[in-house]
Amino acid sequence: MRNTDAPKILLAHGDGGLLSDELIRKTILPHLAKEMPSELNDAARLELSSKSICFTTDSYVVKPLFFNGGDIGKLAVCGTVNDLAVSGARPLALSLSFIIETGLEIELFEKILESIKKAAEENEISIVTGDTKTVEAGAADKIFINTAGIGIRLGEADLGFSKIRAGDKVLLSGTIGDHGMTIISQREGIKFETEMNSDCAGIAKLTCKLLESIKGIKFMRDPTRGGLAATLNEISKQTGLSIEIDQNLISINPTVQAAADVLGLDVLGVANEGKFVAIVSAESADDCVKICRQHPLGKEASIIGTILETQDVPVVEMITKIGGRRIVQMPYGLELPRIC
């Protein structure tokens, strides 16, 4: 039974007065700060190890807030870590900003804070600055989180669409569709015999290892919204090159595939939150796979395709399981709202 007397977020918790101060000092900081900062300043001061950085941001509006394999807090850390990772950077510092609907139970908020703390520790990124705003009941859906991240660029990494050439190989770090299908199934209340889990995880340790070990990495991206289909189509569009992938080489968790079939979705267009696609030189492809498979998040990594010269217009084409060919289109959208 729900305890209606449980402490809740009030509008006044976001007003910059005594209650805001209390929420920050007694609820947020004890969860997040290893040592309580002696001064709460308007901005964090950072002394970087290099002048060459990456900077990114994402807002998280995922529904439901808690799902198999993760929650909005873990996602808010990992998602931004991953954007830095695939840009060729080592994640360093994170900002953390909450928009909270009045009435959110503080206990729930604390669960999210704990999850953020754990994810930040696992990903070796520090939360250095933050903000909390409250809005009246009905003006937001429980809680939205924004994170922005700073990462130090790895000297070895010089990634970009412009590096990609025909003959390069397409590396995929693991199974696809886990995150999106988990969210949509839980939201729609569809149960399957085997439980699905979001792949929500920070991939920076693996990408850094890869970039530091191998010279032939041209480009990386995490196939989140729009999934593998969107990522490959973006690569094709930006390079003017075509891509051929082989369906037999793409790992899909059988429950994820079954769920997608039930809901009429194409797994290729479904979001991932702990995977990356890399375009690598043909010579380095085997070494890349080897390094990935040594890491828990890359155990099912494989080369799934090749970059090709364009004949007519740039296309992404898939050789299907039965040997046919199919164009993989850019998803139009709308299928899976509030997936991250």
Next chain:
Amino acid sequence: MRNTDAPKILLAHGDGGLLSDELIRKTILPHLAKEMPSELNDAARLELSSKSICFTTDSYVVKPLFFNGGDIGKLAVCGTVNDLAVSGARPLALSLSFIIETGLEIELFEKILESIKKAAEENEISIVTGDTKTVEAGAADKIFINTAGIGIRLGEADLGFSKIRAGDKVLLSGTIGDHGMTIISQREGIKFETEMNSDCAGIAKLTCKLLESIKGIKFMRDPTRGGLAATLNEISKQTGLSIEIDQNLISINPTVQAAADVLGLDVLGVANEGKFVAIVSAESADDCVKICRQHPLGKEASIIGTILETQDVPVVEMITKIGGRRIVQMPYGLELPRIC
């Protein structure tokens, strides 16, 4: 009459597919990017001029979206610029993240984008990375914006509560209460003979000038939520010192005062969005005021009080206009929701 057929934001605009791509390339980037970036990457790459930076974030949920003197877009740029400014940094780069409720008119969104562009130009800060999420109707209130900012620390600036000593002076850069009273009056539909305007503005050019010219600046803060009262109480709490201010020396726009009187609010606790409080050495106080008054945003700057040794417990005390004394308390909150 409202055109109900006007193009609106759809859920699919945030899904990472074709419509998302179209919104970014055809609506957002043409407004914001001086030159269209050739590559849309997961993170921006920055080459900094120094390893010593400040990093901050704020979410903006102001209601109404447009108000006299500004709008949520201008506020989202200036607010984050100001947090960098009072931390002793020169603003360099901004991230920009939208959470948009389905049904928002694209024309309205474009007005906000134009305002963001103008504010970024005026404040000489580049928008380098961003994100757009959509949520279903009723799950947010039209649009929320998050910005995170990176600034380069000025070599001259070493600001902090720990630098503050008894005898130091309290500098206030201008009138107080303008932003908060403008918002609350417009929201409540209260009209006054003279129009009020938010003071929403970026103060970094002035603070950088000040820090580069004068050695004796100990601490700065922008008195936003909780107003001057919250800022002074925070200083007193963190330093253990008391503060005495003189009501006669605090500039308040007469309409702002009248509005506060009507609504029963204490202007000292009302938010500002283009002002700063600085604690400066007694010797440098006159020079600080002089430099401020040469700048359009500091024309009404003055020394409003002094840091004092604490007798019993640290307090903020105000000598009232008629010569009495009054304790200025930390605002409890709740009076002015969604002010920024």
